Amino acid sequence: MRSLRAQLAADPSIGAGNVLASVIAHGADLTGPGLTFDTAVDHFPAEHPLTLGELDDRVQARTSWLRDRGIGRRDVVAIWATEAADIVLSYLALTRVGAIPALMNGKMAPAIADEYIRRLRVTGVLADAAHRPLLQEAPILGEPKELGSGDPAKAPEHYRHHQDDPVVITHTSGTTGVPKAVLHSHTTLYAALKHLLTMPQAQGTNRILNALPIPHTATILMVNQVLGNRAEMLLLSSQDAPTVLRKIESWKPHGVYGFAVTWAGLAREDLSKHDLDSVRMWFNTGDCAHEPHIRKLVSVGTRETVTKQGRTTVRGSHFIDGLGSSEMGHNGFHVTHTIDSEHYGRCIGKPYQFAEATVLDSNGSELPPGKVGLLGFKSPSVSPGYWNDSVNTYKFRLNGWFLTGDLVYRDETGHYFHLDRVPDAVAGFDGPQLYTSMSEERILAALPEVLDCTVIIVQDDGRFVTDILLELSSTADPAADRDARVREAVGEEVAATIRRMSVVGQDDVPVTVTGKVRKVALRAERASGGEASSGALVSATQSTGGAGGGESIEARAGR
Known part of the structure; x- marks a missing residue:
């Protein structure tokens, strides 16, 4: 009999809108791992490891609450909250009724939040107690915690997603003002995960500490990945270094997932004073990480390796770096570092097998190795576009490539190197x-x-x-x-x-x-x-081969 992971990889109906239900439908043990949150979930205390069955029951309760208030297919519902449980459980419930959750970072300024919600043209907003008073005119449905009071026995039938159905909206960092609303479909946000299901499960992915920003695309990916892998995951509502260190010591994860800012924070600490031996792997997404920060992290923890004497555990962990964005839908590149690594210099590695990349000039022509230009990216994981914003959707497409907004070059071996964001160079x-x-x-x-x-x-x-x-x-x-x-x-x-x-x-x-x-x-x-x-x-100019000639590269993009 095929493994559960193989069954999921072969299922044409599975996508980012129905992973939890699909895992159960394929026979996963309901007493096996669901998700663990750092705050209470209904009657369960903080850090109670919800089983798959308990997670499904709590999602069904929220689905019932939403149905009773008329929320259904294509309704856009913004979620503005801080706690991981509020955001993730609301996302899972909204997709079950065919709605489109729009996840908002709790640190967003109120004026920007109001404008962002207005541009979304939402049906309603789920805002926690801290954020609800900050909104001026938004149509409030309730607080995310209220959804847990629904009756799971009265939950409606799971909405059947088409592969192109929109399932979630996340947003960019907002470095220049109001963030862009990034749309993800049922198929695009699961495409990379479906590929990974066909590969051997990576070391360190059976027990994960999620230190990624909760409303970010990366956390939704991780939720769906661990459910498919039948792995354990603790989701942190705060990603500051002291919190992450405390949870590593108490929860003993094998893998820690985060952004470059978290690694910089950890590198400020004296890591020798902390028990980090459980960590096999650090996984970075978003902006690529800096060499000194990586070196400090790979010097702690342990990893398994194969020697002449067989498989053994050695000192020092793995650090998987790369480059990703909300629009890319998943890290597009990967490179692995250990204590012995020397391939730094902002090397982001090679594209994943499911993706293609190239270096472009301003006309969309591909540049040879060694030439700096715009990073062009193709993948089934790429976002279909920006919600209610066709101008930017098409602005960042060039000759069939998605423009990530990064300046890069590649060497003769196919490794890519990141130099800067376009607006900063x-x-x-x-x-x-x-x-x-x-x-x-x-x-x-x-x-x-x-x-x-x-x-x-x-x-x-x-x-x-x-x-x-x-x-x-x-x-x-x-x-x-x-x-x-x-x-x-x-x-x-x-x-x-x-x-x-x-x-x-x-x-x-x-x-x-x-x-x-x-x-x-x-x-x-x-x-x-x-x-x-x-x-x-910003004007990056590349030779077109003519004497003294050049092409101007001017682009904008935001992660």
Whole structure:
């Protein structure tokens, strides 16, 4: 008899809207693992490991509550909450009735939340007690916790999804203002997971600590992945480093999933003081991680390896890095690091087998290895577009490729290297080549006392200048002269543009709701005359082969 994972991989009807029901329909043990939340779920206490049957019962209760209030097919319902249970259980229930949950980060500013909800044209909003009073005109259905009072015995029949049905809306980080609403369909958001079901289950994926932002696409992917793998997962409502460390020590996960901001936070801590031996694997998505942060993490934990003496456990864990976004639907690339790794330099690895990637100029022509250009991506996991926003949906498509908004190059072996986000860089075939992310990478690698750094480029009197913000370890002297070391690290071209270096604290740099630095706000603050230096300063120019010729690359995209 085929395994459950094989059955799911072969099921043409399964998708992101019906994973829980499909797993049960294929005969999964109802006493096996469901999900574990860090807060109470109805009558169950915090961190009670819900069985598959208990999870299904709690979702059915919420489905009944929604049906009684007339919520059904194609209704868009926004969820604005903080607790993981409120968001995930509401998502599972809304998809069961054919509605489209729109997940919102709890840290979103109220004015932006109101405008985001207005643009969604929602049927209603589920807002928790903390967020409900912050909304001005939104149609409130109730608080997510209220849904648990429904009668699971009276739940309606599961809505039957078509492969193209919209099943969830997530949003980008909002680095430039109101986030873009990213649509996912029944098929696209499960395409990568279906492929992974045909592969051997990776080490460290049987017991997972989810430190990803809960309303993000990545968490929905993880919920569906662990249900299909019949694995255990604890979902954290907060992703700060002290919380993550405490839960690793108490819950003993084998895998920890998070964003680059979480790894930077963990790297600030003295990891030798914590019991992290259970961790086999760290999995990063979103922006690729920095080398010094990865090296600190792979030095702790343990992993299994095969030697001449057979399978054995050795010191040091795996770190799986890559590049992903809400629009890509799943990490598009992957590269694995251990204690012995040397392939850094912002290498994001190769595309997954289910995906294709290339480097493009502004006309959509593919560039050869070694040439910097726009990252083009194709995959069955790519979002169909932005909800109620056809302008941006088509703006980020070029010659059949989705434009991720990243500047990259690939080497002769097919490995991709990330240089910067398009709006943050200045790159020209005949002019300067200034990359903020790569400069940050080089500074962190060269100056061990720098815990994190931010590099921004602005225009000042018609020229490009670079400002560098350094966050130092507690033992470092903030008055020490680091000018020469920083200039050597970033290289001559960037060094020639440096206007000032500043020592800052961890809370001095503005970030988005998912912890990404808001470089657009820093540019606005530091640009001459107090005016924002917009993404128009980004002009990456690539040779087209003619003498002195070039093509201008200008694009916008946001993760």
